[in-house]
Amino acid sequence: MNNKNVRHGGQVLVEALKTQGVERVFCVPGESYLAALDALYESGVETIVARNEGGASMMAEADGKLTGQPGIAFVTRGPGATNASCGVHVAFQDSTPMILFIGQVASDQRDREAFQEVDYRAMFNPLAKWVAEIDRVDRIPEYISHAFHVAQSGRPGPVVLSLPEDMLSSECDNVDIVPAAVLPSGKAADSDVHAVLELLASAERPLIIAGGGSWSQRAADALGQFAQTAGLPVGASFRCQDYLDNRHANYIGDIGIGINPKLAERVRNADVILALGSRLGEMTTSGYTLLTPPMPKQTLIHVHADSSEIGRVYRPDLGVVANAAEFICQLAEAAKAPKTSRERWIKEARADYEEWQQPQRTPGNLRMESVIAHLNEDLSDDAILTNGAGNYSAWLHRYYRYRGWRTQLAPTSGSMGYGLPAAIAAKLRHPERDVICLAGDGCFQMAMQEFGIACQYGANIIVLISNNGMYGTIRMHQERHYPGRPSGTNMLNPDFAALAKAYGGYGATVTSDEDFPTAFAHAKNAGVPAILDLKVAPQALSPKLLLESP
Numbered sequence: 441m442n443n444k445n446v447r448h449g450g451q452v453l454v455e456a457l458k459t460q461g462v463e464r465v466f467c468v469p470g471e472s473y474l475a476a477l478d479a480l481y482e483s484g485v486e487t488i489v490a491r492n493e494g495g496a497s498m499m500a501e502a503d504g505k506l507t508g509q510p511g512i513a514f515v516t517r518g519p520g521a522t523n524a525s526c527g528v529h530v531a532f533q534d535s536t537p538m539i540l541f542i543g544q545v546a547s548d549q550r551d552r553e554a555f556q557e558v559d560y561r562a563m564f565n566p567l568a569k570w571v572a573e574i575d576r577v578d579r580i581p582e583y584i585s586h587a588f589h590v591a592q593s594g595r596p597g598p599v600v601l602s603l604p605e606d607m608l609s610s611e612c613d614n615v616d617i618v619p620a621a622v623l624p625s626g627k628a629a630d631s632d633v634h635a636v637l638e639l640l641a642s643a644e645r646p647l648i649i650a651g652g653g654s655w656s657q658r659a660a661d662a663l664g665q666f667a668q669t670a671g672l673p674v675g676a677s678f679r680c681q682d683y684l685d686n687r688h689a690n691y692i693g694d695i696g697i698g699i700n701p702k703l704a705e706r707v708r709n710a711d712v713i714l715a716l717g718s719r720l721g722e723m724t725t726s727g728y729t730l731l732t733p734p735m736p737k738q739t740l741i742h743v744h745a746d747s748s749e750i751g752r753v754y755r756p757d758l759g760v761v762a763n764a765a766e767f768i769c770q771l772a773e774a775a776k777a778p779k780t781s782r783e784r785w786i787k788e789a790r791a792d793y794e795e796w797q798q799p800q801r802t803p804g805n806l807r808m809e810s811v812i813a814h815l816n817e818d819l820s821d822d823a824i825l826t827n828g829a830g831n832y833s834a835w836l837h838r839y840y841r842y843r844g845w846r847t848q849l850a851p852t853s854g855s856m857g858y859g860l861p862a863a864i865a866a867k868l869r870h871p872e873r874d875v876i877c878l879a880g881d882g883c884f885q886m887a888m889q890e891f892g893i894a895c896q897y898g899a900n901i902i903v904l905i906s907n908n909g910m911y912g913t914i915r916m917h918q919e920r921h922y923p924g925r926p927s928g929t930n931m932l933n934p935d936f937a938a939l940a941k942a943y944g945g946y947g948a949t950v951t952s953d954e955d956f957p958t959a960f961a962h963a964k965n966a967g968v969p970a971i972l973d974l975k976v977a978p979q980a981l982s983p984k985l986l987l988e989s990p
Contacts (some may be wrong), residue, residue: 449577449608450475456584466496470516472543475608491889497527502862510591519554531598533853535653537591538598546606573602577612585618595746596653626763643712651677652717657767660845662772669775671782678723679850682842693790702792717764758876804977810953816870821876828858830880832906857886869897894969940971
């Protein structure tokens, strides 16, 4: 314990964060937490100032994904908090550790509907693991310690802490700072490890679905080792494609939106499924059709850190409460060969994946399949690719091969506007690595003001905007359900290349497959953040669906 002299609440708060290992926070400044901003001055904690609270919260969420430690965001009350809620929702659905601090009205003004007053417990209760308000300076270390435990324990997720401005500015002496959080191991009992191995060893058509939070490079390596030793094909749950090197002979593709029909059939025909960390949500199960709730026909082994998640939708034959990253390491250490060879089962599944990887030609002079093919050839194994929501991501998910752990940052919550803030957070965390943001024209404009952050802080990302002048995903659904009746999906876009230049970045417009490699090389060598405006054909709604007339 450390005893300090008189300090205001903001100073106690920042000292408590530093003790937990926090070295960077994301914020939009507000008068409701001036004392905390004062404490950040000369604290050694880097403060990244966003343009919108939604961008700040998404950056914090992405930082949490990258580090496994809670990403930290500070926002002001009322509108600041409501703007930031989008990042909290991403963190909740993606099982990402994160802590959002919200300035609150003074405690003597509560429940009067004071300026920008919101009941944050009521507002964030469905979106966060824990929501609380700190009303005493001497309890700040206690709340911070608990917040870090909650955000990282079990199924990781977001915590929201409200900070009344008079509490932050109040002074207190002799406040003890609580040491950094020590988390449970998350390991499973040996009996659970043995039971899972026995079920898998006896199976004829087993399959692993890997996903969820709390993974690591060590766990990704163990997954590859276990799959090879135990003779198991591995599919990645929605937007978890970097959990296993896609070049691994046992990797068979992503089980998410736009799934390979042959892979979908393989999941349905599996006799044993090991759901390793995945929640088995709507996207991963193709609307709960690959496995039938509540009793799948497949023998289901569900490993998840949260006991309430096991049996929530699907009743497993064997449920194991454990951290999936720890559990796969336990499995790898005790792995045994299958009782009968499954070489054909794996090779056929891998062949289906390789076939699915062959690009289908879409209309236009500049085609997204050509863009992704060049990224596959040009980028190093540790390049980080980010994206938000939109049909443009279908090309990325289908054709790009992720080669290393934590090279994919994408929201399983399906939030638009995520790719740009995530890319900035990634480049700040890993300045030595290439960071590429893919965005649609609609997705980018949800957060395009954050490009100014990249330029301000020297985060030299490359943004590739798939520009077709429409909200393509919604237009796709319209063509399926109300063909020939587009409504509310067309957009008038700015000159995105000029926007990059206005901020002091590099910008270029690309109109053909032949021009993309040169433009991408220029962007990589520009020495500043870059935007490439990719003029793609409106007819290409997805890798499979074409529009007869835009």
